[in-house]
Amino acid sequence: MRKRIIAGNWKMNKLPNEAKQFVANVSKKLPQSEKVEAIVCAPFPYLPALVDEAKGSNLKISAQNMHFEENGAFTGEVSPAMLQDIGVTHVIIGHSERRQYFAETDESVNKKVHAAFAHELTPIVCVGETLQQREANETNTHVEKQVSAAIEGLTEEQVAATIIAYEPIWAIGTGKTATSEQANEVCAHIRKVVAEKVSQHAADNMVIQYGGSVKPANVDELLAQSDIDGALVGGASLEADSFLQLVEAGIK
Numbered sequence: 001m002r003k004r005i006i007a008g009n010w011k012m013n014k015l016p017n018e019a020k021q022f023v024a025n026v027s028k029k030l031p032q033s034e035k036v037e038a039i040v041c042a043p044f045p046y047l048p049a050l051v052d053e054a055k056g057s058n059l060k061i062s063a064q065n066m067h068f069e070e071n072g073a074f075t076g077e078v079s080p081a082m083l084q085d086i087g088v089t090h091v092i093i094g095h096s097e098r099r100q101y102f103a104e105t106d107e108s109v110n111k112k113v114h115a116a117f118a119h120e121l122t123p124i125v126c127v128g129e130t131l132q133q134r135e136a137n138e139t140n141t142h143v144e145k146q147v148s149a150a151i152e153g154l155t156e157e158q159v160a161a162t163i164i165a166y167e168p169i170w171a172i173g174t175g176k177t178a179t180s181e182q183a184n185e186v187c188a189h190i191r192k193v194v195a196e197k198v199s200q201h202a203a204d205n206m207v208i209q210y211g212g213s214v215k216p217a218n219v220d221e222l223l224a225q226s227d228i229d230g231a232l233v234g235g236a237s238l239e240a241d242s243f244l245q246l247v248e249a250g251i252k
């Protein structure tokens with residue numbers, strides 16, 4: 001059975017003390033269960049302190065982005081080697097906000113996914129359609145294109161280890177959640193595409209999360225779906241209690 005993965009994407013929120021307190025608090029209270037993995041995706045400056053704070057607990061610390069190059073003249077960027085050295089275990093790649101505001105493309109997403117694996121980082125690859133694309137019935141083709149581009153050139157085991165987060169753009173930060181059936185339909189489509197393109201083994205093992213206005217009140221219904229293995233959560237991951245409730249939902 002696939003593990004459930006609950007990841008909190010803090011985006012550009014929290015000051016250093018708030019971040020440290022959150023991790024100190026949450027890492028102590030996390031449920032001890034093999035069924036669920038909890039990840040906090042924090043801003044770059046906090047990563048070393050948070051990795052330190054989470055040591056000895058089940059909580060994993062993730063970055064929200066990185067460059068695909070090892071090092072070099074890329075002012076303002078952070079490399080995969082730096083994240084690996086700090087002890088970060090995961091990295092979000094291709095979040096819709098990065099695609100929209102920072103010119104992330106399917107091509108750069110693919111380069112970053114390869115770079116992540118080269119540095120023992122697990123990529124959390126975000127895909128999802130706009131409202132316009134949903135209304136034009138283009139959701140499946142759009143998401144399929146994003147997923148296929150992201151995993152291009154990976155080995156079967158790397159595909160199996162990739163986390164995909166299906167995040168419909170119209171549901172992010174809007175309070176509008178896709179219905180659990182709508183979310184599951186797209187997650188199931190992603191799994192089918194991976195089975196056809198790579199293998200049934202990769203599809204069966206790949207963790208597919210849903211993201212977009214997930215909160216304690218709707219997480220149970222989402223996780224009850226056949227192809228939703230977890231959640232990538234923005235707003236509702238900022239408070240320790242709410243984040244812990246989401247993680248608890250993963251072991252029900």
Ligand SMILES: O=C(CO)COP(=O)(O)O
Pocket residue numbers: 009095167171172173174175211212213214232233234235236
């Ligand atoms: O973008 C998201 C997580 O990456 C979702 O954000 P919200 O949970 O705030 O809608």
